[in-house]
Amino acid sequence: MAPRNAPTARHRRLASEMRRLREQAGITVQQAAASLGADRTMISNIEAARTGLSEERVRQLASLYGCPDLALVDGLAAMTGPRRPSHWWDEYRGKIPEGHIEVSEVEHHATRIRTAQTVHLPGLLQTEDHARAIFELTVPKLSRLEVELRVAHRLARQRILTGTAPTPYVGIIHEAALRMEFGGHDVARAQLMHLADASERANVTLLVIPFSAGDFYGAGQSVLYAEGPVRQLDTVQLDTAMGAHFVDAPTPLANYRSLLDLMERSALSADKSREFIRSIARRL
Incomplete structure (x- = not known):
């Protein structure tokens, strides 16, 4: 070819x-x-x-x-095909960092997604105002156009969780991330209620690790684990100061699977997590 x-x-x-x-x-x-x-x-x-x-x-x-x-x-x-197939994220190519585009592609083809966040909330579940507040804190500071492009792209990514065939999603979130008030009280409250509502979807499971859990495996890490059609084709995406980093070697993939399993064991159940999120929102 x-x-x-x-x-x-x-x-x-x-x-x-x-x-x-x-x-x-x-x-x-x-x-x-x-x-x-x-x-x-x-x-x-x-x-x-x-x-x-x-x-x-x-x-x-x-x-x-x-x-x-x-x-x-x-x-x-199944991974073969046109050299540059047409996808929704192509309209953002050259306008936002390439790593953001690649995350979209990985999520699009995933059969299931697991993620763990200890400071930030999962991008696939962020409200528009919360996402905008995050991007406005980028260093060096982004222009208004750059912020709005990244916000629009982040919201477009969220389509994989809705529709006729939504992607199964498990999000592990530490209490610290829930208490970060990006954008102020009103934005934070709306964001938490959005999380709680999203957790009621059949394909979305949110698990909270409360402060009371004490120390736990994976503290401080941000991990997105995208499952492929077979385990060998899974992909891990890590957020770094230099952008998105992808991991696909067999041993690291196995280690990240084990890490997420251990983090889930430290978390509250899905029902208790939902009520925990709503309780924090009510106190804001």
Whole structure:
């Protein structure tokens, strides 16, 4: 296929998974290329996401690498397609940081999302006023247009939680995040009530870790865990001072799954969490 000038996060992930399959099979780049009757640069370009992949080529390479996991191969095949398919987030490309765009893509394709927040509330559940207050605190300071673009993009991301086939979502939130009054009392109260109302949706579960829980695993971390069609294609997104950072290696993914499991054990039940959120809102 033709070279891809600007691969998406999804296509870069496909490329890294094809490299992982080859390395697990103990096959060199030269051997893979020779088996296909091609030059080694073709395999190198595929694994660097410089060249696109068709579904047929993915299955051909998976067979060559002896991958026995048919569900994984199907998942990889589903990640192929147009070099730049049209999605709603394309209108924000070049207007907001690329990391924000990539988070949209990861969330869009996730089969389930788990997140843990200890200072900020989950972006997928923020009100417009709360999100605006957050972006107005960005350093260096953003222009009014930049703030409004990021707010609009954040609100658009939230569509995955509504509609005819909403994405299952589990949010773990520490009490500290619930008590941060970004935008003032009125904005904070409205935001908390919005959280409580959202938790009543069938696909949304919110779990609160109260101060009374004491110390807990994952303190201080912000984690978004997006599940793929198979566990090998899960993705973790971490917020850093330099922007979004993505993790997809098997061992770190397993560690983050365990971490979120432990954080859930420290949290109140879904019903108690909802009432806890409403109780804080009533005192504002």
